[in-house]
Amino acid sequence: MRKSSIRAFGIALFVAGASFAFADFLTQDANTEAANINVPKGTILIKKDELKAINKEAAEAKEQLAKIQTDYSALKNNTVAVNASAKKSVKSFTLVIKKGMGTSEVSSALEKAGMIKDAGDFELYVIKNDKASNLQIGSYDINVKMSTAEIVKKITRSK
Structure with a gap:
């Protein structure tokens, strides 16, 4: 091949590349420009x-x-x-003692109803007076005027 034909071929490639670059430059919009900005990975524009x-x-x-x-x-x-x-x-409350209920369940039910001030104190009184095993299944009407001793006497059987 001749030098002139190689030179002509090179010039043709240069002109073609330049024309493609110019055409791409004219057709770019804002989104393409934003995509070309260097931003950290994971960033959303x-x-x-x-x-x-x-x-x-x-x-x-x-x-x-x-x-x-x-x-x-x-x-x-x-x-x-x-x-x-x-x-x-609340002035009165019907306490229902079911099978399997212990002193802790009874005392917490009385405390929630507002019949006693502290469930722990009531439970301690029942255990201290050896009445925990004497709790009777049934329904009992309790009122706020009753003392701890009266409530215990009502819900337990005597030996």
Whole structure:
């Protein structure tokens, strides 16, 4: 081959490459430019209008959360007040002792009903007076005016 034909072939390749590069440069859009930016792996690029929409949704979510928290606090305070007044208004209670119940279950039921102040003290009294094995299955009407001794006498059988 001749030098001139090799030179012509090289120039043709150069012109073709330059024309492809120029055509690619003219057709690039914003997304292609953003893809060419060096960003750390795992980073997501979003448009400004998308960012504004996300920020607006976040602000609305914060407002809803604040409203829910205030509603929950009000509800919690109201529930505690109702429970406190309910315990004060309870004057009597029907204690049901079932088969297999021990002194701890009986004492916790009495404490939850507001008939005694401390389940541990009641349980200790029953055990100390050797009445734990004498608990009787049945239903018993208990009221707040009864002493620990009266309650124990009512729910146990004497030896």
